[in-house]
Structure formats: structure tokens, C-alpha cells
Amino acid sequence: xxxxxxxxxxxxxxxxxxxxxxxxxxxxxxxxxxxxxxxxxxxxxxxxxxxxxxxxxxxxxxxxxxxxxxxxxxxxxxxxxxxxxxxxxxxxxxxxxxxxxxxxxxxxxxxxxxxxxxxxxxxxxxxxxxxxxxxxxxxxxxxxxxxxxxxxxxxxxxxxxxxxxxxxxxxxxxxxxxxxxxxxxxxxxxxxxxxxxxxxxxxxxxxxxxxxxxxxxxxxxxxxxxxxxxxxxxxxxxxxxxxxxxxxxxxxxxxxxxxxxxxxxxxxxxxxxxxxxxxxxxxxxxxxxxxxxxxxxxxxxxxxxxxxxxxxxxxxxxxxxxxxxxxxxxxxxxxxxxxxxxxxxxxxxxxxxxxxxxxxxxxxxxxxxxxxxxxxxxxxxxxxxxxxxxxxxxxxxxxxxxxxxxxxxxxxxxxxxxxxxxxxxxxxxxxxxxxxxxxxxxxxxxxxxxxxxxxxxxxxxxxxxxxxxxxxxxxxxxxxxxxxxxxxxxxxxxxxxxxxxxxxxxxxxxxxxxxxxxxxxxxxxxxxxxxxxxxxxxxxxxxxxxxxxxxxxxxxxxxxxxxxxxxxxxxxxxxxxxxxxxxxxxxxxxxxxxxxxxxxxxxxxxxxxxxxxxxxxxxxxxxxxxxxxxxxxxxxxxxxxxxxxxxxxxxxxxxxxx
Numbered sequence: 001x002x003x004x005x006x007x008x009x010x011x012x013x014x015x016x017x018x019x020x021x022x023x024x025x026x027x028x029x030x031x032x033x034x035x036x037x038x039x040x041x042x043x044x045x046x047x048x049x050x051x052x053x054x055x056x057x058x059x060x061x062x063x064x065x066x067x068x069x070x071x072x073x074x075x076x077x078x079x080x081x082x083x084x085x086x087x088x089x090x091x092x093x094x095x096x097x098x099x100x101x102x103x104x105x106x107x108x109x110x111x112x113x114x115x116x117x118x119x120x121x122x123x124x125x126x127x128x129x130x131x132x133x134x135x136x137x138x139x140x141x142x143x144x145x146x147x148x149x150x151x152x153x154x155x156x157x158x159x160x161x162x163x164x165x166x167x168x169x170x171x172x173x174x175x176x177x178x179x180x181x182x183x184x185x186x187x188x189x190x191x192x193x194x195x196x197x198x199x200x201x202x203x204x205x206x207x208x209x210x211x212x213x214x215x216x217x218x219x220x221x222x223x224x225x226x227x228x229x230x231x232x233x234x235x236x237x238x239x240x241x242x243x244x245x246x247x248x249x250x251x252x253x254x255x256x257x258x259x260x261x262x263x264x265x266x267x268x269x270x271x272x273x274x275x276x277x278x279x280x281x282x283x284x285x286x287x288x289x290x291x292x293x294x295x296x297x298x299x300x301x302x303x304x305x306x307x308x309x310x311x312x313x314x315x316x317x318x319x320x321x322x323x324x325x326x327x328x329x330x331x332x333x334x335x336x337x338x339x340x341x342x343x344x345x346x347x348x349x350x351x352x353x354x355x356x357x358x359x360x361x362x363x364x365x366x367x368x369x370x371x372x373x374x375x376x377x378x379x380x381x382x383x384x385x386x387x388x389x390x391x392x393x394x395x396x397x398x399x400x401x402x403x404x405x406x407x408x409x410x411x412x413x414x415x416x417x418x419x420x421x422x423x424x425x426x427x428x429x430x431x432x433x434x435x436x437x438x439x440x441x442x443x444x445x446x447x448x449x450x451x452x453x454x455x456x457x458x459x460x461x462x463x464x465x466x467x468x469x470x471x472x473x474x475x476x477x478x479x480x481x482x483x484x485x486x487x488x489x490x491x492x493x494x495x496x497x498x499x500x501x502x503x504x505x506x507x508x509x510x511x512x513x514x515x516x517x518x519x520x521x522x523x524x525x526x527x528x529x530x531x532x533x534x535x536x537x538x539x540x541x542x543x544x545x546x547x548x549x550x551x552x553x554x555x556x557x558x559x560x561x562x563x564x565x566x567x568x569x570x571x572x573x574x575x576x577x578x579x580x581x582x583x584x585x586x587x588x589x590x591x592x593x594x595x596x597x598x599x600x601x602x603x604x605x606x607x608x609x610x611x612x613x614x615x616x617x618x619x620x621x622x623x624x625x626x627x628x629x630x631x632x633x634x635x636x637x638x639x640x641x642x643x644x645x646x647x648x649x650x651x652x653x654x655x656x657x658x
Contacts, residue, residue, distance in 0.1 A: 002044055005052070005082040006593075008062055013616050017602050022616035024593040025086075029093025035403040036096040038162035043089045046165060046187035051081045051114060068531040069614040083592075084114050084532045090591055091536070095154060099384050102543055104154040105502070106536060111195045113532045119320030120527075148385040149202040155384070157198035159377040159403065164190055166405040169462055174369040178333055189333070197337040197370050198377065201344055204308025207290070211235040211303035235303070237290035244311055248327050251314050256282035257327070258339050259352075266366040271358050281355050285347075302346065310342025333370075340371035344378055349456050361454060364461035372457060379453050382429070383414060396420050396427040399486050409463050412479045417486040424483070433481050450478055505542035506535065508646045509639055533592060540588060541581070545643050548580050553658045556647055563656035569641060578637035582625045585636070589622060596622040 003025050010023040028044060031037045053059040059066065059077045066073070067080030075083075091106035112118070164171050164187075171182065180186035214235050244251040260279040268275060289307040317334070324330055343352075348371075353359060364372055383398035400415035414433055416424040424430045432448040443451075451468070453459060460466045463478060510530065511522035526535065549555055552573045554566055569577065597618025603609040613619060621632055628636075647653040 002048075003082045003086065004048060005062060005076065005078040006086075009076070009079050009615065012062060017599070017607075017612065017616070019597075019599060019602070019616050019618070021595070021597070022618055024595050024617065026090075026591060026593045029090065029096070031093065031096045033096070033400075033402045035159055035162040035401075036092075038165050038403075039158040040089060040092055040096075042161045042165040042187065043085060043092065043191075046184065047085060047191055048184040048187075049078075049081075050085045050188050050191070052078045053081075065611075068529065068534075070531075070534050070610070071529055074611045074614045080531050084110075086592065087532045087536055088114060092158065095151075096158070099151060101148075101151050104151045106539070107154050107157070108199055109503075109536070109539065110532065111199055113535070115192050115195065117196050117200075118316050149205050152381055152385055153199050153202055155381045156201070156374070156377040157195060159380060160194050160198055160373050161191070162403060163373065163377070163410070164194070167410065167462060169364060170369065170373060173364050173367075173372070177336070177367055177369050193333045193337050193370065194373065196334070197340050197374050200313055201309055201341045201374060201378070202305060204305040204310070204312055207237065207308040208303045208305035234292070236292055240290045241287070243315075246315060246318050247325060248318065248330075251311055252286040253283050254314070254327055255286055255310060255339070255342055256280075258335050259343065262336070262339060262368050262371075263366075267360070267362065267368075270360050271356050273356055278356065282352070285351055285355060289347075304345050304347060306342055306345035306347060310338055313341060314338055336368070336370045340368070340374045343371055344374050348375075359455070361456055361458050363458040375457055376453070376462070379456075380412060395429065396424045397429050398481075400484070407464070409465075409478070411477075414479070414481050415484050416481065418483045419486065421483050430481060433479055447479060502539060502542045505545070505643070505646055506538035509541055509642070510534075510538050512639070512642060537585075537588060540584070541639060542643075544581070544584050545640070545647075548577050548584075548640060549655065551580050552576050554655055555658060556653045556655045558653050561656055563658065566655040566657055567644065569644075574637050574641060577640035578633060579625045581640055582628065582636045586622055589619060593617060594619050594622065596620070 006023050006025055013019045013022040028037075028040050031040060056064070056077075058064045062076040062079060064076050066077040067075040069075050069080065069083075088107075088110040091103070091110050095103040095107055097103075164174065171186075174180075174190055175182055175186050178186075178189060180189055211234060214233065218233050241250070246254070248254060256279050259282055260275050263278065264275040268278065286307070289304055317338075318324060348362070362368065362372055362375070366372070380401070380403075383401040385397065396416065398414040399417050402413045402415075404411045404413070416430060432452075434447065436444060436446055436448060450459065454466075454468045459468065459478075466478070507519075507522045507526045510516075510526045514521075514525040514529065516522040516525045526538070530538075546556065552569070594617050597616065598620040599612040599616050599618055600609040600620070602612055607615075621628065625633075625636075644655055647655070
């Protein structure tokens with residue numbers, strides 16, 4: 001269990017080079033929650049041989065040099081694959097420790113690098129996510145109700161990993177869907193397709209933000225424009241027939257077919273309606289989704305971001321997989337993922353069931369495990385979400401959560417801030433998680449949060465003994481609420497930039513090392529020449545620049561501020577920056593299993609010192625800053641100085657003194 005290629009490489013280093021201690025595999029990152037520990041354990045223990053080449057004997061035996069690290073041709077191919085998974089694991093650990101969006105970015109990036117869902121053009125995926133993050137942080141403050149969807153999607157992803165690892169029913173339903181035998185192959189398959197489903201399910205949110213903004217604006221100007229009754233003007237998206245076109249047909253019709261096929265496998269058996277009629281209804285519903293030509297339905301009160309997520313992802317996927325020319329050529333698991341995404345918000349919950357005249361909830365036996373799991377995790381993930389909207393900022397929500405498994409049951413524990421206990425007990429979010437004394441929505445003795453979830457999904461399928469018709473839902477048997485003092489996390493306090501530009505900074509930093517001059521050369525050197533581990537290292541250096549600057553009372557921004565701009569650093573400031581950067585680099589290396597060691601004397605004509613360093617993962621510079629020679633000190637200081645030019649070039653940012 002763990003990392004087979006890395007373990008094997010350690011033995012090869014001992015036999016070939018006489019190096020006793022090399023290729024250290026670090027312990028799992030510490031996680032404060034059970035679901036976090038289970039998600040990390042899933043990546044390490046369940047996903048053996050992720051993306052390995054098992055067909056080439058040289059690669060199997062690690063006798064090749066087809067892999068990348070700090071450059072091409074330095075390590076075996078399958079060793080790089082293990083290091084990719086280790087990089088993913090460490091990125092998850094960082095996010096679990098901080099919950100920061102900057103660390104959420106690393107998880108998106110790792111997924112795109114390992115699985116390449118949009119082909120070799122990784123920037124298309126990063127651009128989708130960057131747009132979502134920028135819209136949320138800037139445009140959402142104008143809405144009444146809006147909460148984070150960027151870090152939210154990463155939490156949803158991690159919840160799904162923990163549930164798949166621990167819940168036999170979910171795992172069996174997924175494996176049976178794709179005729180998989182339980183084991184590493186099934187786990188890797190799940191990681192790929194669940195990752196796509198969870199991480200990208202909300203990328204269409206900017207469309208909903210624009211729709212809601214105009215209604216809020218109109219309602220605030222004139223109180224007679226009551227949105228709840230449909231009196232407010234709303235945005236209708238036109239030209240959608242053109243937008244939904246693809247080489248496999250109109251995507252509205254493609255989705256209507258895919259959804260109907262899946263519902264017909266089980267769900268429609270409970271409903272007196274023929275699949276051909278359901279497909280016709282769905283095609284009409286989807287065409288009207290962004291336009292709302294039927295105002296009598298009041299659908300226009302809300303714009304369905306999931307529809308746009310589904311259309312945009314299908315178009316992006318097809319654009320990068322040009323060998324796919326027909327619906328039948330799309331892998332079934334990818335269609336399932338896309339269907340889960342387009343259904344997850346309100347299409348299944350409200351529109352489809354209303355059109356089919358049913359309140360039937362989705363069963364785990366309905367053979368749509370990705371949709372079931374996405375709906376479940378999407379509802380559970382209501383903690384630690386930044387509130388952007390005007391009304392949501394004043395509400396009280398859980399700040400933490402944990403998920404435990406015992407005796408076939410899941411238990412959900414939501415944690416509120418002790419300092420806000422008095423307000424929390426009056427809040428809707430708190431009341432919905434506790435046993436009701438009876439109101440217009442919830443029967444006495446029931447818990448609204450669970451009843452609402454059970455109206456969409458059959459909770460009895462995943463929690464043994466649950467009976468939605470029982471007079472009393474036993475308190476704390478499924479869900480509990482507690483209060484705890486909240487630890488305030490701090491990210492960079494003043495500096496700001498988009499994630500896409502952090503990626504560009506990383507390109508430029510690597511370009512300086514590789515001697516690249518043009519943007520094309522920088523991209524080629526970065527994307528083709530470096531492994532995921534080294535790409536993340538460059539990104540971490542770019543992200544860490546904000547923190548480095550604050551150590552000398554500086555920050556960067558693209559906004560005009562009444563502060564002194566910085567065009568060069570003093571020698572003392574540069575030394576502080578270099579010392580801080582060296583500490584960051586050492587911690588990063590140690591976290592990835594690198595250890596202090598010098599193997600340069602073992603170099604031969606066929607095995608260079610650089611190659612030996614990468615094969616053994618021993619580095620002579622993992623020492624305190626004061627022990628570095630002048631050349632290595634310059635390596636730490638020069639990027640910090642270079643950043644002054646880079647951030648102006650890539651984002652129009654300026655460094656200022658506080």
C-alpha cells in the first residue's frame with residue numbers, strides 16, 4: 001500500500017549507487033477532521049499505481065528515464081506518476097489545514113495535470129475556475145444571497161472521497177455501474193470521474209450572478225418590484241441555440257437523451273410516463289432554461305447555474321477531444337459526470353419532477369451514483385463558505401464540520417462559533433439542523449435539514465434504519481450541532497491578484513531559470529519540461545510572494561493607493577526576503593519527502609549529478625540560510641527582486657510600502 005514506485009526506487013538506489021537512505025515517503029499530512037483524514041488516506045492507500053504505465057516492462061521495472069522532475073529524462077515514468085499523486089495528497093493536506101482559496105487552487109491544478117480532462121490545454125480549465133473566483137469575490141457583493149462556490153467545490157470533492165472509502169453502499173453502487181471490481185483500479189476510476197463532477201459542478205455560476213444582480217438592483221430601487229412574486233425585471237440569455245451547438249448535435253438534445261436514458265434505467269419505472277415523452281419534455285425544458293420564455297412557470301425567478309456548467313463543460317470537453325464525433329463515443333462515465341452536473345441544482349429537484357408530476361426522490365439503486373453523491377455532498381457542504389451577498393453576510397452559518405462512520409451509519413456534526421452562540425440559536429441554519437417543535441415546513445420531532453435532503457435523495461439507502469415516516473427522528477442519530485471557539489485563519493492580508501496571474505508568474509519564474517524569452521517558450525518550458533511537483537513549487541513561490549512582502553512591510557495591488565511604490569529593495573530587505581524564501585523552499589522540499597544529502601560525487605558519464613539528485617531525492621541545500629554559499633543565496637534573492645518586474649508585466653500590479 002502507498003507508493004510502490006517510490007519504494008522500489010529506494011531499493012534501486014541502494015543497489016545501483018550504494019545510497020542507503022533515499023526517496024523518503026513522508027507521513028500523511030495531519031488533518032483535524034475525520035473526513036479529511038479519510039480523504040487523504042483514500043489518495044494514499046486506495047489509489048495505487050494511478051496513471052502508471054503497466055504495459056512497458058522497462059517502465060514497470062523503473063529502468064527507463066522517461067519521466068520529468070526539474071527537467072525531462074531524469075527519473076522513471078512511473079516514479080513521476082507516484083510523485084504526482086504525492087503532490088496531490090500534499091495539496092489536499094494544505095487546503096485542509098487552511099481552507100484558503102489559494103490552496104484550493106492547487107487541488108484544481110493537480111487534478112487537471114494528472115487527469116487532463118480538457119486535453120493538454122490545462123489553461124482552459126484554469127480559466128473557467130479563475131473566472132468563477134473573480135466573479136464571486138467582486139460581483140457577488142451586489143446580490144442579496146450568495147456564498148462561495150470555489151472552495152465549496154473542493155470540500156464537496158473531499159467529502160465524496162471520504163464517503164466512497166467508508167460507505168459500502170456508495171462504493172458498491174459506483175463499482176457496479178461501471179463493472180469494476182473493488183480495488184485500486186476502481187478507486188482510481190472513481191477519483192477521476194468524481195473529481196470532474198465535484199470540482200467543476202459550479203463553473204457556470206457567473207451566469208447566475210449576472211441574472212440575480214439586475215433583479216436586486218431593480219428591487220432596491222423600487223420596492224414594488226418584489227422578486228418573490230415575480231414583479232422584478234430579469235435577464236434572459238439569448239443566442240443560446242448557437243451556443244449549445246456542437247459537432248455531436250445540439251447539446252440541449254444531447255442532455256435530454258442522456259438524462260432520459262439514465263432515468264429510464266430505474267427511476268421512470270415508478271412513474272407512468274414513457275421515455276420518448278420524457279425526452280421530448282426535457283428537450284423543451286433545457287432549451288427554455290436560460291431564456292425563460294414561459295413566465296407562467298415562474299422559473300425565471302432563478303437562473304440555473306448548473307445548466308450553464310453543463311453546457312460549458314460539454315463544449316470545453318469536446319473542443320479538446322476532437323476524436324469524438326458522436327454521442328456514442330463519449331465515455332459513459334464522462335456522460336454520467338456531465339449529467340450529474342447539469343441536474344444538481346434545481347433541474348431534477350424541481351423542474352423535472354414537477355413536469356413528471358412526481359415527488360419521488362432519487363434512490364441509490366437508480367444507477368446514477370455520481371448524481372446521487374454530488375447531490376448529497378453539495379447539500380452537506382454548508383460550512384466555511386464565505387458570504388458575499390448582502391443578506392448572507394449578516395447570517396450565522398457553521399464554520400466547521402465532521403463526518404464519521406459507524407455501524408453502517410454516517411453521522412454529521414456541524415460546528416458553530418461559540419462567540420456567536422446567542423445569534424446562532426436564532427438563525428435558520430441552526431434551527432434547521434435541530435429537532436423541530438413544529439412549523440409550516442417540518443413535522444414535530446423531525447429535523448428540517450434531513451427531511452429536505454430526503455425529499456431529493458433516499459436517505460434510507462445510505463443510513464441503515466432511517467425511516468422518513470417515523471413520528472420522531474431520533475435526535476443526534478444522524479446529525480448533531482455543537483459550539484466551539486473558532487480559530488481565525490489568516491491569509492495574505494493586503495496583497496491581491498487573480499489565480500491566472502499567479503500561474504503566469506510561475507511561468508515567468510521558471511522561464512528565468514530555463515532561459516526562455518518569449519511567452520510561448522515560457523509555456524513550453526513550464527508545461528512540457530517540468531513535473532507536477534516542480535510546477536507547484538513555482539506556483540507556491542509566486543503565491544508566497546505576498547507573504548514575503550509583508551515580512552518587510554510591503555504589499556502589491558492593482559488598485560490606486562496612497563502609499564509609496566517600490567521599485568527596488570534595500571540590501572537588508574533583499575536578505576530578509578531571501579531568507580524567508582529559503583525557509584519556504586526547505587519546508588516545501590521536506591514536506592515532499594526530500595532530505596539533506598549530497599550525491600554529486602557519485603556522478604558518472606551516464607548518470608549526472610542532477611539526475612542523481614532527482615533519483616535519490618537528496619539535496620545539499622536543505623540547510624539553514626546562514627550555511628548557504630553566495631551562489632545559493634543569490635538563487636533565493638534574485639527571484640524576489642525579479643518579481644518587481646514580473647507582477648507589473650503580468651497584472652499591472654505595483655508593490656507598495658505600508
